[in-house]
Amino acid sequence: MIRPILMSIVVLTALAACDRGGRDISGAREAAPNVKLDPVIASKQAKHLFGAKGEGSDQRAAAYGSYSKGCLAGGVQLAETGPTWQAMRLSRNRNWGHPELIDYIEKLSRKAAQQPGWSGLYVGDMSQPRGGPMLTGHRSHQTGLDADFWMLPADNLALSVKDRENISSISLRRASGAFTNDNWTKAHHEILKAAASDPRVARIFVFPGAKVRMCNDEKGDRAYLRKIRPWWGHHYHFHVRLSCPKGAKGCVEQAAVPKGDGCDDAQSWVNNILNPPPPDPNAPPPKPRRELTMADLPAQCAAVLTE
Numbered sequence: 001m002i003r004p005i006l007m008s009i010v011v012l013t014a015l016a017a018c019d020r021g022g023r024d025i026s027g028a029r030e031a032a033p034n035v036k037l038d039p040v041i042a043s044k045q046a047k048h049l050f051g052a053k054g055e056g057s058d059q060r061a062a063a064y065g066s067y068s069k070g071c072l073a074g075g076v077q078l079a080e081t082g083p084t085w086q087a088m089r090l091s092r093n094r095n096w097g098h099p100e101l102i103d104y105i106e107k108l109s110r111k112a113a114q115q116p117g118w119s120g121l122y123v124g125d126m127s128q129p130r131g132g133p134m135l136t137g138h139r140s141h142q143t144g145l146d147a148d149f150w151m152l153p154a155d156n157l158a159l160s161v162k163d164r165e166n167i168s169s170i171s172l173r174r175a176s177g178a179f180t181n182d183n184w185t186k187a188h189h190e191i192l193k194a195a196a197s198d199p200r201v202a203r204i205f206v207f208p209g210a211k212v213r214m215c216n217d218e219k220g221d222r223a224y225l226r227k228i229r230p231w232w233g234h235h236y237h238f239h240v241r242l243s244c245p246k247g248a249k250g251c252v253e254q255a256a257v258p259k260g261d262g263c264d265d266a267q268s269w270v271n272n273i274l275n276p277p278p279p280d281p282n283a284p285p286p287k288p289r290r291e292l293t294m295a296d297l298p299a300q301c302a303a304v305l306t307e
Contacts (some may be wrong), residue, residue: 050132072131
């Protein structure tokens with residue numbers, strides 16, 4: 001019954017540009033709801049519609065909406081294996097992205113291959129073929145501009161499909177993320193530095209202890225550190241988020257990175273891990289998250305599903 005539903009969406013949805021909305025706590029602006037849909041269509045959970053698509057749409061490449069409330073037109077699939085990378089967990093079919101992301105991965109993996117003990121990169125989740133909300137896992141990764149890279153040194157680029165389902169990355173954190181552990185190497189520092197130095201990057205998320213370690217170890221140009229931001233988890237992988245491609249219409253840009261290198265903020269994260277502040281008795285209870293529906297996404301996402 002998916003096709004009749006999608007056709008109804010197209011009929012009832014006007015293709016309009018995305019408005020800028022609020023921001024999520026990682027700094028990403030969120031796309032505002034667009035047009036009013038038929039109540040039945042509007043209530044459909046977007047993750048089921050996007051999760052059912054096995055191929056990219058037959059459209060020009062475009063990212064619509066925000067990283068956590070959007071979709072991907074004309075998505076490109078990253079090759080399962082390349083000269084300096086392998087895509088992992090292929091059964092998830094999340095090795096899709098905007099052409100800018102594909103180009104970024106290829107270039108970063110070549111730089112990673114220059115590090116001792118690394119032949120390139122193991123690439124984790126990118127986006128679904130048409131982006132959008134996922135059936136499981138990430139709230140972001142919806143526009144084809146996000147990618148996860150494993151912390152495990154990619155020293156074998158001949159892994160079988162079965163191997164890639166069963167092998168695991170390694171954790172680099174100690175003391176709940178306050179410090180790096182013995183798995184951390186100078187190569188990790190250099191790869192993260194190269195990842196952040198590309199002007200297309202908006203943010204890189206990594207656990208707080210890694211950011212502080214890089215702040216303490218860096219003796220040269222520190223400008224790139226500004227883009228490396230502490231975030232919960234992210235000790236088995238680091239998460240790269242690209243800015244909207246130049247000239248993109250309907251793509252909601254990442255909020256500007258705060259001024260400075262961010263090292264003091266990262267140290268504050270570490271201090272709070274080591275000495276957690278007392279809970280605020282007046283803090284309101286967290287609001288439960290609801291599933292995104294088609295009414296929440298940019299209007300262009302209806303056509304992305306049907307083209």
